[in-house]
Amino acid sequence: MLDKIYEIFHDRMIHKGKGVGVGSGFTSEFLMISFFLIAGILVLRTANSILFALGSILILAAILFTVPSVFRVEKENTDSINLTSFYVAISIVTILIVFFAGSGVLI
Amino acid sequence: MFNSTLIPLMVVFPLIAAILVNFLHKKDRSVKTIAIISSIVAVVIPILTLYGVHLFSGHIRTESFPEMSKLLIPDVYMGIVYAYGPLQKILLVLLTIMTVFVIFLSLNKKLISGVYIAMIFISLASVSAIILADDFFNFFVFIEVLTVAQAALVIAVRETKSHKAAFKYMIFGSISGGSILLGIALLLGVYGLLNMTDLSNAIKAGGALQPIALTAISLITIGWLYESGLFPFHVVKSNMYENAMPEVAALLQLQSKVVLVAMSIALLRIFSGYSLLKSVMLGFAIFTVVVGSVMALQQTDLRKLLSFVAVGQAGLVAMGIGLGTSFSISAGIFHAINDVLSMAILFFVAGFIFEAYKTTKVDKIGDALQKIPLVGLVMFLATLAISGVPPFNSYQSELRIIQSAVQAGYAELGVLVILLSVATFVAIIKAFYLIFMRPGSTAEIDPKFKGTMYKTIIVVLIAMCLFIGLFPHVIYDPIYNVIVALGV
Numbered sequence: 001m002l003d004k005i006y007e008i009f010h011d012r013m014i015h016k017g018k019g020v021g022v023g024s025g026f027t028s029e030f031l032m033i034s035f036f037l038i039a040g041i042l043v044l045r046t047a048n049s050i051l052f053a054l055g056s057i058l059i060l061a062a063i064l065f066t067v068p069s070v071f072r073v074e075k076e077n078t079d080s081i082n083l084t085s086f087y088v089a090i091s092i093v094t095i096l097i098v099f100f101a102g103s104g105v106l107i
Numbered sequence: 108m109f110n111s112t113l114i115p116l117m118v119v120f121p122l123i124a125a126i127l128v129n130f131l132h133k134k135d136r137s138v139k140t141i142a143i144i145s146s147i148v149a150v151v152i153p154i155l156t157l158y159g160v161h162l163f164s165g166h167i168r169t170e171s172f173p174e175m176s177k178l179l180i181p182d183v184y185m186g187i188v189y190a191y192g193p194l195q196k197i198l199l200v201l202l203t204i205m206t207v208f209v210i211f212l213s214l215n216k217k218l219i220s221g222v223y224i225a226m227i228f229i230s231l232a233s234v235s236a237i238i239l240a241d242d243f244f245n246f247f248v249f250i251e252v253l254t255v256a257q258a259a260l261v262i263a264v265r266e267t268k269s270h271k272a273a274f275k276y277m278i279f280g281s282i283s284g285g286s287i288l289l290g291i292a293l294l295l296g297v298y299g300l301l302n303m304t305d306l307s308n309a310i311k312a313g314g315a316l317q318p319i320a321l322t323a324i325s326l327i328t329i330g331w332l333y334e335s336g337l338f339p340f341h342v343v344k345s346n347m348y349e350n351a352m353p354e355v356a357a358l359l360q361l362q363s364k365v366v367l368v369a370m371s372i373a374l375l376r377i378f379s380g381y382s383l384l385k386s387v388m389l390g391f392a393i394f395t396v397v398v399g400s401v402m403a404l405q406q407t408d409l410r411k412l413l414s415f416v417a418v419g420q421a422g423l424v425a426m427g428i429g430l431g432t433s434f435s436i437s438a439g440i441f442h443a444i445n446d447v448l449s450m451a452i453l454f455f456v457a458g459f460i461f462e463a464y465k466t467t468k469v470d471k472i473g474d475a476l477q478k479i480p481l482v483g484l485v486m487f488l489a490t491l492a493i494s495g496v497p498p499f500n501s502y503q504s505e506l507r508i509i510q511s512a513v514q515a516g517y518a519e520l521g522v523l524v525i526l527l528s529v530a531t532f533v534a535i536i537k538a539f540y541l542i543f544m545r546p547g548s549t550a551e552i553d554p555k556f557k558g559t560m561y562k563t564i565i566v567v568l569i570a571m572c573l574f575i576g577l578f579p580h581v582i583y584d585p586i587y588n589v590i591v592a593l594g595v
Contacts, residue, residue, distance in 0.1 A: 021407075027533045028404035034526050035397045038519045045519075073401050079346045081275055087339035088282065091332065095325045095387055102383040105318050 008068055028070045036063050114161035114191045117152050117199060118236045118249075121145070125228035132221030139214050142224045146207040149231060153199035156191060160241075163187040179312035184302040189239040193585035194440070198238050198365055201444060205361050205451060206231045208564050212354040212458065215560070223263050227358070230256040234362050237369045243291050244301045246373065250287065250334060250366070254280040257359055261351045272343075272350040279343050283333030290326035293319050307377045316381065324378055328387060331374060335367035337395040337425055341418045345402075348414035353458030353467075356410065357451040360417040364443045367421060371428045375436070375595035382431070389429030395422030396523065400530040409457045409467040409538050413450070416493070416531055420446045423527060426520065427508045435511030436595060437587040442504035444582060445575060449493035449501055452568045453535065456486045459561040460542065464550040469541040473548035482558075483543040485565045490539055492572045494532035500575035503583070 006022075009029070013021035040060040044053050063069065076083065124145035131137045166186030210227060233253035240246045258273040258280070295301060297320050298309045310316070316324070331337075336344030344363060348356040371388070378384050399419025406412035424446065427439020459482050460475070461467050476483040492499035495506070505524055512520040575582055 021537075024404040024533055024537050027530060028401040031397065031401055031404075031526055031530045035393075035523065038523050039393070042517065042519045070401055070405065073398065074405050077342055077398060077402050079272070079275065079342050081278065084275070084279065084339060084342055088279065088329075091339045091391070092325070092329055095328050096322075098387055099321045099325050099383055100318070102386075103316060103321055105321060 113156040121228040121232035125225040128221045129225035146210045150203040161189040179309045188241040194589040209358045226259045269350040272346040283330045286326040287330035290323040293323035345414035349411045357454035361447040385431035392425035403534040438507035445500035452489040471550045473545040476543040490535040495528040498576045500572045503579040
């Protein structure tokens with residue numbers, strides 16, 4: 001499996017500085033997986049809810065299934081107005097839900 | 108009396124300088140002379156000014172007649188108030204010194220004109236007002252002025268991609284500006300106040316927040332994300348840094364981080380009892396840290412790479428602030444100061460490389476260590492500094508952020524900070540290796556370009572990084588004392 005992942009990184013990153021490019025690709029993938037694991041642990045530890053725990057494990061499993069994830073992150077972080085607007089809309093909704101639900105106004 | 112006259116000068120003086128150089132547009136010698144003198148005077152003013160409060164038009168604190176006005180506090184400020192303390196002094200001295208450096212570097216460029224230098228002075232005046240203002244509407248006005256000035260500085264590069272970057276920045280700026288203004292209007296409607304100190308007292312006295320006040324916080328938080336360059340606006344901000352001249356990018360990232368600090372403190376002061384705000388700040392900060400670092404690792408252009416590193420580091424500053432303890436907020440602000448110094452060195456190095464090779468593509472330049480050894484050495488030291496390697500400054504602040512994360516009960520975030528440092532080091536050292544050590548270069552160095560000013564400035568800045576790393580308490584202690592006194 002590792003060989004297959006290496007080949008994917010080699011093909012995608014070879015134009016970004018030969019071995020150095022592949023290395024930085026691996027580092028960013030390592031960072032992404034670590035972030036998901038850390039976020040998962042944080043939620044599991046602090047949420048104190050079985051529903052939340054099951055949900056976070058399912059999301060974590062789904063994300064790990066999509067390795068390598070860095071190329072998807074790169075695709076989603078282009079400077080296109082459409083994509084940024086989409087994420088701005090998602091963020092506004094998330095903030096509103098968190099503030100209203102967290103203050104007991106919605107629930 | 109002395110301080111009450113000098114505090115507003117920190118805003119008024121750069122504005123006067125901007126009008127003067129704008130008026131003398133195309134008269135390059137006069138513009139240069141005024142720019143140099145004004146920028147040096149701008150550094151001296153915050154150093155000479157005594158701590159205190161300036162009440163515009165002399166309006167003193169007045170009774171609010173709560174039984175008639177339904178205001179929840181007995182007395183209020185009737186005019187605009189500027190407050191100047193140790194934290195403001197540190198931020199303003201740093202801001203003005205960096206502006207001097209940027210003006211000195213910009214004066215020898217072909218795009219130099221009265222309007223260009225005027226925009227730098229207007230941005231300086233705006234950030235100074237944002238740091239000083241205790242009035243929410245005044246704060247908003249200067250945030251808007253800053254956005255326009257920053258966009259103008261990027262447009263001045265006169266390339267299609269710079270125009271596109273500035274256009275996108277303005278589009279999302281209008282969304283953010285509208286959100287902040289609507290948020291302020293809602294707060295004004297509910298509490299009848301614009302002064303931040305009064306608003307904070309009124310909100311505390313009013314008990315649980317009403318839905319309309321919750322909407323206001325949500326809207327202002329959106330504005331905070333944009334002004335700080337955090338997710339989902341990180342791409343817009345990094346695009347601006349990438350497409351500005353590198354020395355101006357150094358100034359832009361400094362201004363963004365200062366605004367991040369000022370706006371975070373304002374929000375935490377006003378809504379001090381509302382813990383969900385800190386959680387939201389922390390969530391967006393973590394996301395920005397990860398996305399910024401991952402994107403930096405993918406880049407092959409030094410300017411773009413540094414832009415994403417700057418965005419990731421802004422996330423780290425916000426993470427410290429979002430943890431919400433006095434220790435973590437102080438550590439976050441301390442990291443903002445350390446980070447702008449290290450990032451400025453790296454952007455100035457990018458500026459030097461751009462001037463010398465006419466490109467910043469890392470795969471086109473090679474073997475540069477033999478041609479520009481001093482710049483290579485300083486870039487290597489700055490890479491160590493920004494990655495949190497002792498004895499440099501960021502080590503002190505990152506260590507404090509990790510300690511505060513553990514103390515706040517989020518040890519996992521400490522691990523994330525370490526991972527970010529490793530990723531930052533890998534991203535920049537990759538560029539360092541390709542530019543300075545890899546044999547073979549397709550780009551030729553301009554033999555006429557000496558870059559003495561660049562070299563002097565980056566050596567001064569790396570010395571500052573080392574000084575703060577060795578004597579962190581000179582900067583950290585006043586910040587901590589201010590944060591404890593504010594009680595945020």
